[in-house]
Amino acid sequence: MRILGLDFGEKTIGVAVSDPFGWTAQGLSIIRRTKEDALKSSIIQLGAVIEEYGVETIVLGYPKNMNNTIGPRAEKTLEFKSKLEKIFKLPVILWDERLSTVAAQRGLLEADLSRKKRKAVIDKTAAVFILQGYLDSLQNNRTPQNNSPEQMP
Numbered sequence: 001m002r003i004l005g006l007d008f009g010e011k012t013i014g015v016a017v018s019d020p021f022g023w024t025a026q027g028l029s030i031i032r033r034t035k036e037d038a039l040k041s042s043i044i045q046l047g048a049v050i051e052e053y054g055v056e057t058i059v060l061g062y063p064k065n066m067n068n069t070i071g072p073r074a075e076k077t078l079e080f081k082s083k084l085e086k087i088f089k090l091p092v093i094l095w096d097e098r099l100s101t102v103a104a105q106r107g108l109l110e111a112d113l114s115r116k117k118r119k120a121v122i123d124k125t126a127a128v129f130i131l132q133g134y135l136d137s138l139q140n141n142r143t144p145q146n147n148s149p150e151q152m153p
Contacts, residue, residue: 005131014123
């Protein structure tokens with residue numbers, strides 16, 4: 001069973017996929033768009049990934065504010081979640097992504113990547129952190145925060 005991890009940003013979508021056992025997340029790609037609402041090409045590319053890897057579940061980073069409120073980016077993420085569910089007919093799990101980009105940035109800094117190289121892979125790396133957090137919660141037999149934003153910490 002493969003799980004797809006997504007970091008949905010204004011102009012990019014970081015994409016990661018689990019190994020077949022659901023233990024580890026690997027970064028796949030970054031899908032770029034010229035406009036925030038131009039999703040047609042992104043959906044086509046995601047469909048190809050879903051088909052190629054036999055994805056059964058999507059984990060979508062949910063960017064809540066640090067004070068646990070919902071901002072404009074989280075609202076757009078909820079809209080994207082609805083589109084994914086409607087188009088792909090797969091469960092889409094919201095996963096709290098607070099600090100995932102910070103953690104990804106820190107990891108890339110520790111790897112001593114240049115600013116240009118970090119910028120090129122940050123969204124893919126953030127998708128890995130999102131997906132790995134979800135996979136770790138499954139391995140630890142904890143119930144992942146899911147379904148509705150109200151249930152998320």
